Amino acid sequence: MSSRGTRAAQAFVVLLLVIGLPLFVAPWWSWGKHGTTTRDVVIPAGTTLTGAASRLTDADVITSEGQFRLLARMFGKPEPIRAGTYRFVEGIGWGDYLRQMQRGDVIALRVTIPEGMPSVLVRDRLLANAKLTGPVEIPVEGSILPDTYDFQVGSTRAAAVTHMQTAMATELATLWKARTPATVVKTPAEAITLASIVEKETGVPAERRLVAGVYSNRLRTGMKLDADPTVIYPITQGKPLGRRILRSELNRDTGYNTYLKPGLPKGPIANPGRASIAAVLDPAPTKALYFVADGKGGHVFATTLAEQNGNVAKWFAIRRARGEM
Numbered sequence: 001m002s003s004r005g006t007r008a009a010q011a012f013v014v015l016l017l018v019i020g021l022p023l024f025v026a027p028w029w030s031w032g033k034h035g036t037t038t039r040d041v042v043i044p045a046g047t048t049l050t051g052a053a054s055r056l057t058d059a060d061v062i063t064s065e066g067q068f069r070l071l072a073r074m075f076g077k078p079e080p081i082r083a084g085t086y087r088f089v090e091g092i093g094w095g096d097y098l099r100q101m102q103r104g105d106v107i108a109l110r111v112t113i114p115e116g117m118p119s120v121l122v123r124d125r126l127l128a129n130a131k132l133t134g135p136v137e138i139p140v141e142g143s144i145l146p147d148t149y150d151f152q153v154g155s156t157r158a159a160a161v162t163h164m165q166t167a168m169a170t171e172l173a174t175l176w177k178a179r180t181p182a183t184v185v186k187t188p189a190e191a192i193t194l195a196s197i198v199e200k201e202t203g204v205p206a207e208r209r210l211v212a213g214v215y216s217n218r219l220r221t222g223m224k225l226d227a228d229p230t231v232i233y234p235i236t237q238g239k240p241l242g243r244r245i246l247r248s249e250l251n252r253d254t255g256y257n258t259y260l261k262p263g264l265p266k267g268p269i270a271n272p273g274r275a276s277i278a279a280v281l282d283p284a285p286t287k288a289l290y291f292v293a294d295g296k297g298g299h300v301f302a303t304t305l306a307e308q309n310g311n312v313a314k315w316f317a318i319r320r321a322r323g324e325m
Helices: 003-028 049-058 065-075 094-103 119-128 157-177 188-201 205-221 228-236 274-281 305-321
Strands: 038-043 084-089 108-112 148-152 290-293 299-302
Touching: 003 065, 003 094, 038 049, 049 065, 049 094, 065 094, 084 094, 119 157, 148 157, 157 188, 157 274, 188 205, 188 228, 188 274, 205 274, 205 290, 205 299, 290 305, 299 305
Parallel strands: none
Antiparallel strands: 038 084, 108 148, 290 299
């Protein structure tokens, strides 16, 4: 080949590099033209860069497995790929996909356990969530901390329960250290049991410490707690009863029935939240021994039985006016 031909060939190669290299590396960067389509991809534990590239190619997130690997080695950081389920947005740079996997920006599966939810309903909620996997037993009552939790899609239900129980153990230990001399409970287990009753007796946050104060007074003086939710618990495992309590149920000794004997029931009747646990560990200073619904969503409190009977009469009148009696 003549020198003129050689120079022409070299110029052609340079032209290819000038034109082709930018096209080759362009997918690595985002140019601000993101789509709205997303694709979810599961990256198992131990996945390498090669394995991740293969999964992204199979899911049509990227167009070339080999090109992704080469660009990752040229421009990416040598950090490991983290396991999880990822949601990739169409049209962003491949470098963003790699960084997403290296940071562990997985899809968060949010599960909320409300305050006062009994463990049988915690189990049912986890079973109803199709994005969790595996079987799960009914957790020990009172062992779950009500809260909102984020899990990875595909997490096991058993692991979710363990996480929630660890959260409760940690929170209870913290709250127990902060208890005041006003509390009547002697152990963290007793705190959970009493807090579960407080949780079931009032849905008004401002009343929690006062309700805890009433029950603390009753326990301190040897009075029965007379708490309806403790009668219902062994019948439904904490689910709504859907009817009035029967006289035979009030007379049945289940170990939970606080109408039969003084003291706490044999265990919690729900999973209490932080506020209810804190309330029994620092109950409000009060002389009240009674309370009954006020017809407005809260309760009215009394120090004497005569006062309580008058409040009950008013509550019954409200219920009769509503057609409930």
